[in-house]
Amino acid sequence: MVLLSSPLLIKRISYLILVAFVSNVVILYINSSQAYWLLWTALLLSLITMGDSFKRRLIMIVITGFASAFMSFAAGCLVSLPILLALFLFIITVVCIVISQRYPEYFLQALIVNLFVIISGGIAMPLVAYAEIFILMSIGIAIAALLQILFYPYFIRNELQSYAVISLRHLKKLNKEIFACFLEPEYSDNIYLYERRLHVQKSQFLHALSRLREVIQLVETKLNEKETAAHELLLSSLDLLYENMLDYSQLRRRVTDYATFSLCSQELTKISNEIDKSIDAVIAHVLSKKYYANIQSLNQSINLLDNNYNNVLRIAAREPLVFLLFIDSLNAFGKKLEDLYSHPFPSTNSLS
Numbered sequence: 001m002v003l004l005s006s007p008l009l010i011k012r013i014s015y016l017i018l019v020a021f022v023s024n025v026v027i028l029y030i031n032s033s034q035a036y037w038l039l040w041t042a043l044l045l046s047l048i049t050m051g052d053s054f055k056r057r058l059i060m061i062v063i064t065g066f067a068s069a070f071m072s073f074a075a076g077c078l079v080s081l082p083i084l085l086a087l088f089l090f091i092i093t094v095v096c097i098v099i100s101q102r103y104p105e106y107f108l109q110a111l112i113v114n115l116f117v118i119i120s121g122g123i124a125m126p127l128v129a130y131a132e133i134f135i136l137m138s139i140g141i142a143i144a145a146l147l148q149i150l151f152y153p154y155f156i157r158n159e160l161q162s163y164a165v166i167s168l169r170h171l172k173k174l175n176k177e178i179f180a181c182f183l184e185p186e187y188s189d190n191i192y193l194y195e196r197r198l199h200v201q202k203s204q205f206l207h208a209l210s211r212l213r214e215v216i217q218l219v220e221t222k223l224n225e226k227e228t229a230a231h232e233l234l235l236s237s238l239d240l241l242y243e244n245m246l247d248y249s250q251l252r253r254r255v256t257d258y259a260t261f262s263l264c265s266q267e268l269t270k271i272s273n274e275i276d277k278s279i280d281a282v283i284a285h286v287l288s289k290k291y292y293a294n295i296q297s298l299n300q301s302i303n304l305l306d307n308n309y310n311n312v313l314r315i316a317a318r319e320p321l322v323f324l325l326f327i328d329s330l331n332a333f334g335k336k337l338e339d340l341y342s343h344p345f346p347s348t349n350s351l352s
Contacts, residue, residue: 011158015150019046022143031138037133041140046110046147064109065141068116069134075121076130085121092117098214160231163212164286167238170205172279174245177201179272181252181320183265188258198249209238219237230343237340244336250330254322263312267305271330274298280333282341298334302327 023042026203027035045061071092078085120133151158177197181187187194189319216231255261261268278298306327 011150014148016043016046018147018150019043019144021149026139026143026316032132032136034129034136035131038136038140038143041116041137042143044115045141045144048108048112050060054148054151057151058148060109061148062141064112064143065137066067068113069137069141070156071113071117072120072137073130073134075117076123076125076133077127079121079124089118089121099191159215160212161216161286163208163279164234164238165283167205167208167212168279168283168286170201171241171245172276174198174201174205174242175272175275175279178245178249179268181213181249182261182268185258187252194286202246205242209242212238232342233343237336241333241340244329244333247325248333252323253324254325255317255319257318260313260317263316264308265303267301267308269306270301271298271305274301275333275337278337278341282337285341296338298337299331302330302334305330 019042020039023039027038030038045065048057048061048064073091075085075088078088094115096114100107100110116137120130177194181194181198182196213235216235274297303322309320309323309327313323317323
């Protein structure tokens with residue numbers, strides 16, 4: 001997950017630095033040639049950001065850590081039995097692949113478990129050494145879990161803000177891919193490539209929005225009526241923005257002569273840039289930054305396209321009506337974006 005919220009980014013960097021520092025300090029006081037297992041465990045587990053609440057994230061770190069430790073110990077016990085070891089590694093690898101394919105959000109956890117099992121299975125050592133590795137990994141788990149306390153203050157607030165910003169950033173990327181279909185001449189010859197890019201951006205936005213909805217549902221019972229309404233407004237606004245975007249993206253399918261786009265390329269380029277600026281303004285609004293971008297500039301750009309339609313496209317375009325539908329969709333998108341910018345971002349002052 002991309003960290004876009006400043007408080008969350010600061011916490012994340014501080015957490016990684018502290019995990020590395022504490023792990024190395026503990027290693028200095030441990031007289032063991034296998035102490036690096038502690039550092040590997042703590043650092044890899046510190047990469048886990050899965051969990052909608054502080055408690056769930058701790059549980060995820062502990063489960064992943066001890067699954068890695070137990071599986072590594074089991075692989076070490078089978079080192080002297082190559083056939084059983086190979087079968088064990090094969091089973092663990094297949095299970096991890098299946099989990100990561102069916103549940104992509106658990107890819108990192110499955111990778112960590114599989115990585116430790118493969119490494120431990122490739123080292124021939126006495127059984128007591130593997131028991132020592134298990135203890136060292138347990139210490140690494142404790143370090144990664146205990147230092148999660150840095151995320152406890154305003155955990156939900158930071159998560160809400162982060163996923164809201166991530167959703168908007170994916171909308172911005174989706175908009176760029178949509179207008180690339182209008183403005184780049186190569187689209188007609190590489191339709192699959194451009195459609196694939198659109199599909200990827202749509203999937204990423206829907207995933208971020210789904211995570212945002214999960215976080216809101218998690219805390220809904222603790223919010224008052226005003227806060228609940230504000231969060232519902234945020235979700236509905238993001239849904240409508242996405243629907244409007246999909247609506248005006250249909251222009252690429254409705255126009256049969258792609259040369260028509262050259263008649264309004266300047267207007268389309270300006271609209272694309274203004275949409276990006278408007279989304280940046282909403283993101284700054286979500287992050288409570290002092291950003292005074294003029295969202296009305298988007299309306300002015302749409303009016304320029306409307307003038308072009310009345311003077312040129314209505315006469316020269318093979319399907320002039322589709323551009324009128326496109327302009328209506330853009331107006332609806334701009335209005336919803338302005339509404340989102342004018343409303344305060346929902347706060348969760350009563351939650352940590």
